Amino acid sequence: MSAYPLFDAHPRLAVLPRAGIFHEATPVQPLPGSDGAWIKRDDLSNAEFGGNKIRKLDLLLGEAQAQRRRCLLAFGYSGSNFVAATAWHGRRLGLDTIGLLLPQADAPYVADNLATCAAAGAELALGNSSAALVSQALARSLRRLAMQGRWPYWMPPGGSTPLGALGFVNAAYELREQIEAGLCPEPERITVAFSSMGTVAGLAIGLALAGLRSRVVAVQVVSEQFASRAKLDRLIAQTQALLRRYDPAIPARAAPVEIRTEFYGQDYAVPTAATSAAMQAFQNASGARSDSAYSGKALAGYYADLALGLPGPSLYWHTFNAERLPPGVPPLPPERLGDYLLRAGR
Template identity: 30%
Template structure:
């Protein structure tokens, strides 16, 4: 590694060490070739296996919650409060990691998916969160992050009155992007694994994974193109969210933001028919990946990312591509009635 790159690695490593962290993830995660999928698409596709981060069925949220739970432990918390969609992977992992720390978990489930059936509401991540002992609440709005956080603060006051020490994992982008630190660290991990790619495809929802990864790569002088695949908002709206989170992350780390506006690449071709709902292309991408690679994707995040990648294969030939697998497989069991081509 060149001296200037070594200096960048040390600086970023030192900054991350200043933040409390619980380190529950099974890291580093492997980088593997997807040989059969590559042959079928005439592209050189690899995968970063963040579905293998371990605790609570793993996924990208483990890296984020390492830092949130680090704060919770530092503050002596006894209860963790968090909001997510009904089939949220974030809340399931939060419940698992809180249980490992001897904390209770209170989960507020937003109504983001219209006309959801009983399988969606009871199976998958909902079932696992209950198994982990979490207390579940319903929040009727799916696009009210500020209101959802305010409701958690009221729940936290009730818990505090009962003698508990609550810790809130916030949802709205007005809070510091603590979870993004997990993907700044993931960028370091990827560089240290000595794998180099032309393009990376990753889900962009809250944008903490996307913005953290992009910030970390550019801080390390790495110019790999990162495509954030929109799973909740269109690319224009999502781009402003990513911009904002990058600015916030630079403030949090007290570092310059080396991400140019042109570096923020958003693709919303797989977004329709909306959050948590599949198009025929997303369903086809999930089934093709399973049948060629024995690897499961979910309808909410990774299935859409793979669908977007497959839609670009003609333009990506001759390039080395990394598909960042952010997990989410338990949600599949909430969608068993949504697959048409089985």
């Protein structure tokens, strides 16, 4: 199986540069203990630092390299999987990373992602609002321009540009190949976390183009400020426009997306009782770890739907990085977490 079946189906897209961090289809496997339930193991998308960011970064970092940038600039919460994955894979490609971070509630993965950023030599800065982060990003970019002669390659939270989302258009074609090879049935529903929206936008487009009947169940894990139907529709339209810029014969289609907000709970990364129960059940059944910000809440939604006994096979798209830390990265001492976390009253 090729890593880019989308490009095999639409060869004009094959001119898009890739960084070479996404190598092969991620496994599909049954979820033990639940009839007709399947898992797509994007946690295994890269052996050193995997998860759903790898598909986006393969294209984004490919573009940064093609533009001969020296530095990557990424936004996220303190424990951002995206910023850590950018720093780790960017370093491997010889690119610096500036990470602009918003403090967040504590969760076990936060220290690990900060440790990964530190080991990759990322330059990190904190701000208490999006506006503060953007002004820091401008100041630091100007400094890089003066030092390196190049403006950093800016990426929005989660890498969810239309180009990043193409990684998930490709993912839907990959799933179709796996269905055709008899590795799993065609799902009625695909449940996945919904945050910066690139994963859902790309999947919705890819499923429709690949001719799969699946609809997407998007479990919202951030506030409406960051993810909503209107914002998703805009990203879908922009991603379709990007596809059609390369190949005008590609129709502007997208599979139905059902946005589910009831599993979010009180705040970003703060688990509800259903989140914690779903994370435990999933670990017991599959052996894979999950997190309280994204995959745990998506799993709460998935298990709730399984309990309803809805007809037809279903698939849970697992997006969290499988390994706690990349090879050789020491854990971060808890006292170094300080300002990266939200404190009461702040």
